[in-house]
Amino acid sequence: MENEILEHPFKPIVFKDTETLILGSFPSIKSFENNFYYAHPRNQFWKLLEAVTNYPVNNRDQKIWLLKESKIGLWDMIRHCSRDNSLDSSLEEEEVNDIFAFLEEHPSIKKLAFTGKKSQALFETHFGHLDIERVYLPSPSAAYAKMSFNEKAKLYKERLKK
Numbered sequence: 001m002e003n004e005i006l007e008h009p010f011k012p013i014v015f016k017d018t019e020t021l022i023l024g025s026f027p028s029i030k031s032f033e034n035n036f037y038y039a040h041p042r043n044q045f046w047k048l049l050e051a052v053t054n055y056p057v058n059n060r061d062q063k064i065w066l067l068k069e070s071k072i073g074l075w076d077m078i079r080h081c082s083r084d085n086s087l088d089s090s091l092e093e094e095e096v097n098d099i100f101a102f103l104e105e106h107p108s109i110k111k112l113a114f115t116g117k118k119s120q121a122l123f124e125t126h127f128g129h130l131d132i133e134r135v136y137l138p139s140p141s142a143a144y145a146k147m148s149f150n151e152k153a154k155l156y157k158e159r160l161k162k
Contacts, residue, residue, distance in 0.1 A: 005093065006083065010035060012075035012102070013064060019071040020111045020160060022137070023099075025118040026078040036060055037074050042142035044149055045115065051153040052160055072160070073109065075102070077122040099127050113137050113160060116144075135159040 009032050014021070030040035038045035046057040055066040067074060079097045103109055112132055114120035116139040123134070137159060138144065138152045147155075 006032075008076060008079050008097070010037070012073060013037070013067055014073035014075070014106055014109075015068050015071070017071055017108050018073035018106060019108055020113055021073040021075060021103075021106075021109045022113045022115060023119045023123065024074075024076045024115045025122070026076050026083070026094075036063075037076075038140065040142070043140050044142065044152065045140035047149070048140055048153055048156045051149075052157045070160075071108075073106070077119045094122070096122055096126050099123065100130065103130070103132065111135065115140055 006026075009027060012021075024037070027037065028040050028043070030043075031037060033039070046063055049055075049063075049066055049070070049072075050057045053066055053070050055062070055069060057063050057066060066072075075097065077096050077099070078094045110133060112123065112134045113136075114123065114134065115137050117136075120134075120136055137156055138147050140152065
């Protein structure tokens with residue numbers, strides 16, 4: 001995949017009553033292969049949401065149901081880019097999604113949550129002027145080992161509360 005421009009492979013997951021939009025940076029190689037968000041088996045994202053909501057996440061349908069029931073949407077900051085691997089640090093030539101237009105189309109969204117410093121930094125650079133609540137969530141990547149799963153889950157629970 002090196003130096004090839006990659007288009008984001010899937011649409012945002014959003015519902016008419018979504019209140020919180022979780023924004024990552026760009027799907028991992030495993031997510032591309034499985035055609036779904038946070039699909040790497042070692043990524044903790046879905047297990048963190050399961051811990052926060054107590055809803056099961058054993059398959060794609062359950063994951064979508066969890067998002068719908070929790071009024072959570074899911075998307076990424078980057079529309080297309082190039083990269084060598086799945087780490088955010090390898091992303092180059094990024095073009096961001098039009099978050100402003102997306103929020104205009106989905107006025108029920110009142111909070112943004114970022115699953116890493118890269119997505120948060122991109123938002124602040126391009127859309128920092130927007131008046132919307134935002135929170136930082138520790139990266140669910142297994143590569144981010146500075147925090148235990150339980151520490152991450154505690155922060156997810158606190159920061160995703162309505």
